[in-house]
Structure formats: structure tokens, C-alpha cells
Amino acid sequence: MSTAYAIIAGVGPGTGASLARKFALTYPVALLARNPDNYTSLVEEINKSGGKAIGISTDVSSSSSIDSAIAEIKSQYGDKCAAAVFNASGPFARKSILELTEKEFTGGYEVSWAKYPGTLIFTGATASVKSNALMSAFSTGKYAMRALSQSIAREFAPKGVHVAHAIIDGVIDIPRTKEWLKDMPPEAKIEADAIAEAYWNLHTQSKRAFTNEIDIRPMLEKW
Amino acid sequence: MSTAYAIIAGVGPGTGASLARKFALTYPVALLARNPDNYTSLVEEINKSGGKAIGISTDVSSSSSIDSAIAEIKSQYGDKCAAAVFNASGPFARKSILELTEKEFTGGYEVSWAKYPGTLIFTGATASVKSNALMSAFSTGKYAMRALSQSIAREFAPKGVHVAHAIIDGVIDIPRTKEWLKDMPPEAKIEADAIAEAYWNLHTQSKRAFTNEIDIRPMLEKW
Amino acid sequence: MSTAYAIIAGVGPGTGASLARKFALTYPVALLARNPDNYTSLVEEINKSGGKAIGISTDVSSSSSIDSAIAEIKSQYGDKCAAAVFNASGPFARKSILELTEKEFTGGYEVSWAKYPGTLIFTGATASVKSNALMSAFSTGKYAMRALSQSIAREFAPKGVHVAHAIIDGVIDIPRTKEWLKDMPPEAKIEADAIAEAYWNLHTQSKRAFTNEIDIRPMLEKW
Amino acid sequence: MSTAYAIIAGVGPGTGASLARKFALTYPVALLARNPDNYTSLVEEINKSGGKAIGISTDVSSSSSIDSAIAEIKSQYGDKCAAAVFNASGPFARKSILELTEKEFTGGYEVSWAKYPGTLIFTGATASVKSNALMSAFSTGKYAMRALSQSIAREFAPKGVHVAHAIIDGVIDIPRTKEWLKDMPPEAKIEADAIAEAYWNLHTQSKRAFTNEIDIRPMLEKW
Known part of the structure; x- marks a missing residue:
């Protein structure tokens, strides 16, 4: 039995x-x-609070590492992937994403277990659409990820798979950025929970109204 | 007492x-x-089903007509505008939108009655970002509306007002388009309720995660 | 005889x-x-230095005024328009531009008098692609002009007419801007002659290599 | 003595x-x-017709290969690089381009030998701005190259170096594409000489009017 x-x-x-x-x-x-x-602690927290989670050490820039992770996931959860979010700051292995999409998502929306269309979401950044001086190492990867998401979106949408790209334009309020913009009100940073909310809303969109790109920024962001 | x-x-x-x-x-x-x-029938339907609605005959391309409508709305509902959606196919009077934003929305998010940031949403189209041959009468208006929404978004975001532009890329499934794409499955057209769902999700976004532009298309749309 | x-x-x-x-x-x-x-003085200067020029008082936002100007031009120069540059800061009458294109340019590239494809060039600005706060009166016009140029470009290119849009991104060095950026070196402003050079290069492009959009900025411009 | x-x-x-x-x-x-x-034959042709050319076998995706090529060029021509065009279909080694720009171009426009600002031009494609289904291997590279060109453009423009990106939107008329679009008139394909003309015009632009992006397409191209 799988879910x-x-x-x-x-x-x-x-x-x-x-x-x-x-x-x-x-x-x-x-x-x-x-x-x-x-x-580790997050997996524990989710499992304790009534959810179910597993953690897998993975190098997302390596095809073989992603392939191993997928195999491990299948052995534990089966093959009904409802959503995948690509949220790492570095590059992803393009080939594995294509394979994941091909194998896991295609046609999924037709079958009874799928409440929402299978969804892939890529986390982009300001640098996905603007490439500033001295930022080329980061922006070339982000432009490339956007290209990948658009190509997959066009390929798999007719099969009912929803692919979306989010341009996160601003500083996310996380422990690492605690000291950033500290003289500004909270509305100068993006709330991570609000990003999660937006992604969930993308996931639950009807196959008759897919959003393929959104931008997200705090109200005090200059753009 | 107003709401x-x-x-x-x-x-x-x-x-x-x-x-x-x-x-x-x-x-x-x-x-x-x-x-x-x-x-008329929609107002009746909403009022019968437990909601509250009024209808006002308005020429949205005329500043004076919009001004009259706003005055009428205020006399009936007061001055706590939570959201305004600009959804007409023709041009809107720019001046009235600016005045509406200035007067009705500014600072609204700070006050107790506002559960969500005051929200203005503009309905754009494919022609908001691509101007095809023989389409200039339509696309010039849509490009201009997008410019308007972006300018207002930048001006009013720091005051807590959320302005968003939606690129509706595809045929909406309404009575008028019944015969269009009739040999295609339903997933070739956009479901109007799904647009409403997306707009509601925009309205309920946190002021720490405003989306200023989304695209919406059915899964079978070519883009 | 006309030229x-x-x-x-x-x-x-x-x-x-x-x-x-x-x-x-x-x-x-x-x-x-x-x-x-x-x-007036420019017409005199050109006529004295071996060129030929006429000046016509025209309100480019008025269809009838443009129509009168075109009639006057034809009576003096005939009907072989090689190039038209739309360089005013305010809005142009869309209808007249469409008519001008339809009547004057169509098929022109095929006939013997035309050394280069008939060319229409629109002068845009930073505000053609970015709509800042408080700039909506200007940017809505510029977005609309860009939409117009793209639509005409797609319609008339197959007839051999070359339509291009230039995004002038920066302060042009003209008498009116003499005091602007005065503490910066000359490379902070755009040289008007260099814009003219770029437009001429657009005009002389082969019909097998049309450029439909260029940006132009001085080397010290932030973008 | 070098030139x-x-x-x-x-x-x-x-x-x-x-x-x-x-x-x-x-x-x-x-x-x-x-x-x-x-x-080989092109080098011979240029040298016979009064020009000067050398050819160097180079893998442009390899930093070390590019570095060797640059060393070879310097030993033969010296260190006054006036222009570099990146025209390969595959990816370029980012690091070497950055180093080339840093070492060869910086400040060049100030010195007496430079008639025109030092220029780097990148050849992009339709896939630089649109990522179609099944094209992600190509488009991710092209999006990344565009990001690179924009970042370098912003970094080096203040030093007088001109970086431009060309979106070649259409089939170039070369031996390999002889059979493509063969039922169409010649104006359905881009003339390679016309691209060269456009690039030369970019190179000769004043530092007070840099174009950072152009598109180029034949008059019969749909876009």
C-alpha cells in the first residue's frame, strides 16, 4: 500500500x-x-506532530545522488509523487529532473489517487531575471534553472503536470539573515511560511488554470 | 457602522x-x-444566498463615471475597501484608479478591520506581454494597463497595499466562447472559477510575500 | 519627379x-x-549645407494634424517615403501611424528607388520596459508605443517594411539636460549623434537581418 | 610592435x-x-586577400584550452585586443571569458591605439529568451550565456568595455541549412554577412551609446 x-x-x-x-x-x-x-530535527518534529517524514542525504547537483534518493523514496513511499519542490541554492542535475518528471508525474493527474495535478516547483531569485555585475556565477545557474523549468512546463503540461517557477525577490527571513536589514521593519524581509503558502496554492491549482511563474517580494522591497 | x-x-x-x-x-x-x-441576476443570486451585493452601472473608461460609482459604494458600504479587481476588457480611467488607491487603500493594512492587505488586481492577457500583428488596438491598452499596475504596485506597496497583475493566457470558458476550441477537451480552456481562486489567493497573501505578477493558462495552452 | x-x-x-x-x-x-x-533654424541649416529640408508644424497626437502633414510632405516630396522616425516624448496618434505604414511603406522595398527597406523607428525609453512609482502617465504611453511598434513590426515585416523600437536608457546630452549629472564625466550621458548613428544603422539593415529592438545607454549608466 | x-x-x-x-x-x-x-581555408583566404589571420584549434568549453589560445594570440599579435566575438553553439568557459575581459579589455578605451571601445559580443538565439519543450539542453546554456553577458556588461561598461548580446532569431543561411525552408524565398533566412554587419556596427558604437542587446531576424520570420 502506498500513498x-x-x-x-x-x-x-x-x-x-x-x-x-x-x-x-x-x-x-x-x-x-x-x-x-x-x-534531522525537522524530520523528528514532523513525525512527532502527526505527520510523516524521511530525510535523505543528497547532492542535488549529482544525477547519481538524486537517482539514489529517488530509489530510496520509492522503497519507502511507493511511486505516487504528488509534488516536488526544487529549493536548493546551487544547481540541480538537469537529467535527473527530466527523468523524475518523465517517470513519476506523467499522467498522474488522471489516476484516482491524485487530488491535485502533479507539481514541480523551482525556487528562483532576483538573479533569475536580472544578472548584476560580479554575480554571474549565481545568475547563470538561476537563468539556466528558469530555462529548464519553462521547457519542462511546456513539455509536461499537456500531460497534466504543473511546473512553476517562483522568483523570490528579496531577503528571506531566516536565521542566517538575522542581522540583515535589522534596522528595517519585518516587512522588509520575506516570511518563509508565506512562500510555503504560495507554493501550496500553486500545487492546488486546477489543471485548467496553471500558473507557470510568480514573483514574491516583501512590501518594502525596491524593484 | 460599516464593513x-x-x-x-x-x-x-x-x-x-x-x-x-x-x-x-x-x-x-x-x-x-x-x-x-x-x-442584475448576479446581484440577486448573491443576496439570496446569504451574501450581500450591489450593482452599479459604470463606464470604467470614464473618470467621472468611476467617481460616481465610488461615491455610491461609499454611501452604501462606507470607506473600508478591502479589494478591487479591474477586470474589464477595455481601458480603465487611470486617474480614478490612482485616486481610488490613494484615498481608499493607503494605510488600510494597519487598521484593525483589515484582515488582509488592501488589494488591487488587474486582469491582463497574452496581449499584455506580446503584441501580435493587427492586434495593436487591444495590446496597446493591455501594455498600458500593465505599466499602470507596476507603477501603482511600486508606489503603494510601502504603504501596505498589494497590487497584482494577472496575465490570463488562454481562452476563458464562458458562454461567449462556448463554440471555441469545441473539439478540444475542457483542459484547453481556462475555468473562470479557477481564476477567482487565484485572485483570492493573491488577496490573502501576507504583506511579507506579495506576488505582483502571475500568469494563468490551461494545461493544453501552447505558449 | 520625386525622390x-x-x-x-x-x-x-x-x-x-x-x-x-x-x-x-x-x-x-x-x-x-x-x-x-x-x-526653423535646423531647416535653414540643412538647406544651406547642401541638403534639403522642410518643416511642418504638427501635433503628433492628433490624427488630423498628422494627416495634414503627410499631405503636405507628399505635395512637396512625392510618395517615396524611405524612413520615418517617431521621436516625440508624448503619445502618437496610432491610427495615423498605421495608415502611414499601410500606404507609404508597403511593398516599397521591391521597387527600384528603394536602396534600403522602408523603415519606421520608434524612440522608447527606460519607461518602455520598467514602470516606476509615480511615473504611470509617462510609462503607460511608452509601454503602449512599444506594443504598437511590435504589432506593426509583425504585420509589415513580411511586406519588407522594417519597424524597430529603441529603448533609450539614460539622459541624452542636450541643452535642456545641461545641468543634469554635471559632476559626472561626459560618458554618463548619451550623445544624440550616436543615437542618430544607431538609427541609421537600423535603416540600412538588410531585409534578411532586421533588428526589431535595441537598447542604448551610456557606459556609466546603471541598469 | 603590435597592433x-x-x-x-x-x-x-x-x-x-x-x-x-x-x-x-x-x-x-x-x-x-x-x-x-x-x-584553415578561411585563414588562407584572408591572408591572400591582404588581411591577416591565424587559426587556433580551441575547445571553447575548456578554460585551459582558451587560456592556451589567448597565450598563442598574444605571442603573435601582442596584447591589444579590440574585439572578441563568442559565436560557438555550445557553452563557453565562463572563467576564461571573465579573465579575458579583466586582462585584455579593461581601460583599453583610454589608450591611444583604441579607435573604438573594446567589444565583446555574444551570439545568442531564440532559445536565449524562450525555452521550448524538449529544448532544455540548448536553452539552459543560452539563458546562462545571456546572464553572463549581462553581468559582464554591467561590470565592465564603467571601464569602457562594450559587451553586447545578440538574439539571432531565425535560421541562418549557411551550407548546413541549405535544405531548410527551401520552398520559401531567401528572405526567410538570415544572411550571415548581415549579422557580421550588425556586429561591426555594435563594435563601432560610441561609449556614450552602447547597445547591450539586439535581436536579428529575417523579414519572413514569425515571432
């Missing part, structure tokens, strides 16, 4: 954790991060 | 009606259309 | 004058501005 | 050859391609 589950790839103390908690309200979740410190 | 209300400007048998029903679940609504035929 | 000519609509002491001088090296030019002060 | 030279990276029988011939009218040129077959 639909969600993958959060790129889990840390900020957005990834918010996403994990949000999707865990509905699905068992598989949390991927290179360093187990990034998911 | 927060919502304005739907540009009500017809499709998206406008869906928006009216959706926002009427939470707010009294004021429905604007030039032709009363476009709102 | 191919060029129209510069929106002539003043800056870019328009540079454009007039540049195109006058090859074509008789018709210079349009509302106020004759903006073209 | 200013140009580098064409990615030379083949089409655009690269046109670029080489165009820039060889003014500069000694260094032609880079992995396979010497792609430059």
Missing part, C-alpha cells in the same frame, strides 16, 4: 523547513539535503 | 461573476458594469 | 536634430514639431 | 566566416574552432 507523497529538495532552516511543514500537513514528505543536520 | 467590502469592476457572465461569487463569501461586493444586464 | 525622403517626427534641439542631420546626408527630410521654433 | 586585433571564437562556414572577413578588413584576426577544418 501520495511530496519531495522537498534543498531543505534548510528557512524556506525548505516551511515547505516541509506545509506539505506535511497533507502528504508524507521526503526531505533532501546534503548535510543531515539540515533535516 | 470591509470588495469592488469587482467589469462584471459579465464569466470571470467577473466567478470573482463576485468568490469575494462575496467574505465581503459585501459592489459589481460594476456598463450594462445592468451584466450584474 | 525618396525621410520623416523625422518630433524634432527638437537634441536627438531630433541629430537624426535630421544624419538622414539629410542621404534623403530630403521632413521635420515635424508642434512649435516651428524647434525646426 | 589591435580581433578574436572570433567559434568559426565555421557561416556566421563565423562572415564575422572573420568583416573584422579582417580592419584588424588582424584570430580564429578559434575545435576543428582546424573550420578555419
Whole structure:
């Protein structure tokens, strides 16, 4: 017996954790991060609070590492992937994402277990659409990820798979950014839980109204 | 005594009606259309089903007509506007929108009655970002509306007002388009209720995570 | 007997004058501005230096005024319009531009008098692609002009007419801006002659390599 | 004694050859391609017709290969690089481009030998701004190259270096595409010489009027 589950790839103390908690309200979740410190306590927290979570140490820039993670997820949860969120700051292995989409999501929306269309969401940044001086190492990866998400979106939408790209335009309020913008009111930073809310809303969209790109910024952000 | 209300400007048998029903679940609504035929039965339906609605014949391309409508709304509902959706296919009077934003929304999010940040949503189209041959009469208006929404968004966001622009990319499934794409499955057209759902999700976003632009298309749309 | 000519609509002491001088090296030019002060001395200068120029007082936002100007140009120069540059800061009458394109340019590239494809160039600005706070009166017009240029470009390109839109991103170095950025080196402002050079290069492009949009900014511009 | 030279990276029988011939009218040129077959006869042609050319077998996706090529160029031509065009279809080594820009171009515009600002031009494609289904391997690279060009443009413009990105939107008329669109008139394909002309015009732009992005398409292209 298996049940639909969600993958959060790129889990840390900020957005990834918010996403994990949000999707865990509905699905068992598989949390991927290179360093187990990034998911261990979160897995425990979710399992204790009535949800279900597993953590898998994964290098998301490596096809073989993602492939191993997928195999592990299937052995535990089966093959009904309802949603996958790609949330790491570094590059993802393009090939594995394509394979994941091909194998796991195609046609999923037709079958009875799927309440919502299978969903892939990519976390982009300001640098996904603007490439500033001295930022090329970051922005080339982000532009490329946006290209990947658009190509997959066009390929898989007719099969009922929903692919979306989020341009996160601003500083996310997480432990690491605690000292940033500290003289500004809270509305200068993005709340990680609000990103999770937006992603959940994307996941629950009808196949007759897919959003393929959104931007998200705090009210005090200049743009 | 007054209560927060919502304005739907540009009500017809499709998206406008869906928006009216959706926002009427939470707010009294004021429905604007030039032709009363476009709102009369809808107003009745909402009032009968436990909501509250008024309809006002308005030419949204005329500043004085919008000003009269706003005055009428205030006399009936007061001055706590929670959300306004600009959904007409033709041009809106820029000046009135600016005045509406200035007077009605500014600072609203700080006061106790406002559960969500005051929200203005503009309905755009494919032609808001692509201007095809022979389409300049339509696309010049849509490009201009997008410019307006972006300018207002930047001006009023720091005051807590949420302005968003939706690129509706596809045929909406309404009575007028019944014969369009009739050999295609339902997933070739956008469901009006799903647009209303997306707009509601925009309205309820935290001021720490405003989305200023989304696209919406059915899964079978080419883009 | 008639010869191919060029129209510069929106002539003043800056870019328009540079454009007039540049195109006058090859074509008789018709210079349009509302106020004759903006073209009188320039017309004299061009005629004295071996070129040919006429000036016509025109309100480019009025269809009838543009129509009168076109009639006047035809009576003096005939009907072989080689290039038209729309360079005014305010809005142009859309209808007249469409008619001008339809009547004057269509098929022109096929006939013997035309050395280069008939060319329409629109002068845009930063505000053509970014709509800042409090700038909506300007940016809505600029977004709309960009939409117009793109629509015409797609309609008339197959007929051999070249339509281009230039995003002028920065302060142009003209008498009116003399005091702006005065503590910066000259490379902080755009040289009007260099814009004219770029437009001429657009005009001389092969019909097998049309550029439909360029940006132009000085080396010290932030973008 | 040394003289200013140009580098064409990615030379083949089409655009690269046109670029080489165009820039060889003014500069000694260094032609880079992995396979010497792609430059041998062209080098001979240019040298026989009064120009000066060398060819260097280079893998432009490899930093060390580019570094070797640069060393070879310097030993033959010196260190006055006037222009570099990145024209290969595959990915370029980002690090080497950054180093080339840092070392060769910075400040060049101030010195007496430089008639025009030092120029880097990147050849993009439709896939630089639109990522179609099944095209992600190509488009991710093209999006990334555009990000790189924009970042370098912003970094080096204040130092007088001109970086531009060209969106080549259409089929280039080269031997390899001879059978494509064969039922269409010649205006359905881009003429390689016309691309070279456009790039030369970019190179000769004033530092007070840099174009950072152009699109180029044949008059019969749908877009």
C-alpha cells in the first residue's frame, strides 16, 4: 500500500523547513539535503506532530545522488509523487529532473489517487531575471534553472503536470539573515511560511488554470 | 457602522461573476458594469444566498463615471475597501484608479478591520506581454494597463497595499466562447472559477510575500 | 519627379536634430514639431549645407494634424517615403501611424528607388520596459508605443517594411539636460549623434537581418 | 610592435566566416574552432586577400584550452585586443571569458591605439529568451550565456568595455541549412554577412551609446 507523497529538495532552516511543514500537513514528505543536520530535527518534529517524514542525504547537483534518493523514496513511499519542490541554492542535475518528471508525474493527474495535478516547483531569485555585475556565477545557474523549468512546463503540461517557477525577490527571513536589514521593519524581509503558502496554492491549482511563474517580494522591497 | 467590502469592476457572465461569487463569501461586493444586464441576476443570486451585493452601472473608461460609482459604494458600504479587481476588457480611467488607491487603500493594512492587505488586481492577457500583428488596438491598452499596475504596485506597496497583475493566457470558458476550441477537451480552456481562486489567493497573501505578477493558462495552452 | 525622403517626427534641439542631420546626408527630410521654433533654424541649416529640408508644424497626437502633414510632405516630396522616425516624448496618434505604414511603406522595398527597406523607428525609453512609482502617465504611453511598434513590426515585416523600437536608457546630452549629472564625466550621458548613428544603422539593415529592438545607454549608466 | 586585433571564437562556414572577413578588413584576426577544418581555408583566404589571420584549434568549453589560445594570440599579435566575438553553439568557459575581459579589455578605451571601445559580443538565439519543450539542453546554456553577458556588461561598461548580446532569431543561411525552408524565398533566412554587419556596427558604437542587446531576424520570420 502506498500513498501520495511530496519531495522537498534543498531543505534548510528557512524556506525548505516551511515547505516541509506545509506539505506535511497533507502528504508524507521526503526531505533532501546534503548535510543531515539540515533535516534531522525537522524530520523528528514532523513525525512527532502527526505527520510523516524521511530525510535523505543528497547532492542535488549529482544525477547519481538524486537517482539514489529517488530509489530510496520509492522503497519507502511507493511511486505516487504528488509534488516536488526544487529549493536548493546551487544547481540541480538537469537529467535527473527530466527523468523524475518523465517517470513519476506523467499522467498522474488522471489516476484516482491524485487530488491535485502533479507539481514541480523551482525556487528562483532576483538573479533569475536580472544578472548584476560580479554575480554571474549565481545568475547563470538561476537563468539556466528558469530555462529548464519553462521547457519542462511546456513539455509536461499537456500531460497534466504543473511546473512553476517562483522568483523570490528579496531577503528571506531566516536565521542566517538575522542581522540583515535589522534596522528595517519585518516587512522588509520575506516570511518563509508565506512562500510555503504560495507554493501550496500553486500545487492546488486546477489543471485548467496553471500558473507557470510568480514573483514574491516583501512590501518594502525596491524593484 | 460599516464593513470591509470588495469592488469587482467589469462584471459579465464569466470571470467577473466567478470573482463576485468568490469575494462575496467574505465581503459585501459592489459589481460594476456598463450594462445592468451584466450584474442584475448576479446581484440577486448573491443576496439570496446569504451574501450581500450591489450593482452599479459604470463606464470604467470614464473618470467621472468611476467617481460616481465610488461615491455610491461609499454611501452604501462606507470607506473600508478591502479589494478591487479591474477586470474589464477595455481601458480603465487611470486617474480614478490612482485616486481610488490613494484615498481608499493607503494605510488600510494597519487598521484593525483589515484582515488582509488592501488589494488591487488587474486582469491582463497574452496581449499584455506580446503584441501580435493587427492586434495593436487591444495590446496597446493591455501594455498600458500593465505599466499602470507596476507603477501603482511600486508606489503603494510601502504603504501596505498589494497590487497584482494577472496575465490570463488562454481562452476563458464562458458562454461567449462556448463554440471555441469545441473539439478540444475542457483542459484547453481556462475555468473562470479557477481564476477567482487565484485572485483570492493573491488577496490573502501576507504583506511579507506579495506576488505582483502571475500568469494563468490551461494545461493544453501552447505558449 | 520625386525622390525618396525621410520623416523625422518630433524634432527638437537634441536627438531630433541629430537624426535630421544624419538622414539629410542621404534623403530630403521632413521635420515635424508642434512649435516651428524647434525646426526653423535646423531647416535653414540643412538647406544651406547642401541638403534639403522642410518643416511642418504638427501635433503628433492628433490624427488630423498628422494627416495634414503627410499631405503636405507628399505635395512637396512625392510618395517615396524611405524612413520615418517617431521621436516625440508624448503619445502618437496610432491610427495615423498605421495608415502611414499601410500606404507609404508597403511593398516599397521591391521597387527600384528603394536602396534600403522602408523603415519606421520608434524612440522608447527606460519607461518602455520598467514602470516606476509615480511615473504611470509617462510609462503607460511608452509601454503602449512599444506594443504598437511590435504589432506593426509583425504585420509589415513580411511586406519588407522594417519597424524597430529603441529603448533609450539614460539622459541624452542636450541643452535642456545641461545641468543634469554635471559632476559626472561626459560618458554618463548619451550623445544624440550616436543615437542618430544607431538609427541609421537600423535603416540600412538588410531585409534578411532586421533588428526589431535595441537598447542604448551610456557606459556609466546603471541598469 | 603590435597592433589591435580581433578574436572570433567559434568559426565555421557561416556566421563565423562572415564575422572573420568583416573584422579582417580592419584588424588582424584570430580564429578559434575545435576543428582546424573550420578555419584553415578561411585563414588562407584572408591572408591572400591582404588581411591577416591565424587559426587556433580551441575547445571553447575548456578554460585551459582558451587560456592556451589567448597565450598563442598574444605571442603573435601582442596584447591589444579590440574585439572578441563568442559565436560557438555550445557553452563557453565562463572563467576564461571573465579573465579575458579583466586582462585584455579593461581601460583599453583610454589608450591611444583604441579607435573604438573594446567589444565583446555574444551570439545568442531564440532559445536565449524562450525555452521550448524538449529544448532544455540548448536553452539552459543560452539563458546562462545571456546572464553572463549581462553581468559582464554591467561590470565592465564603467571601464569602457562594450559587451553586447545578440538574439539571432531565425535560421541562418549557411551550407548546413541549405535544405531548410527551401520552398520559401531567401528572405526567410538570415544572411550571415548581415549579422557580421550588425556586429561591426555594435563594435563601432560610441561609449556614450552602447547597445547591450539586439535581436536579428529575417523579414519572413514569425515571432
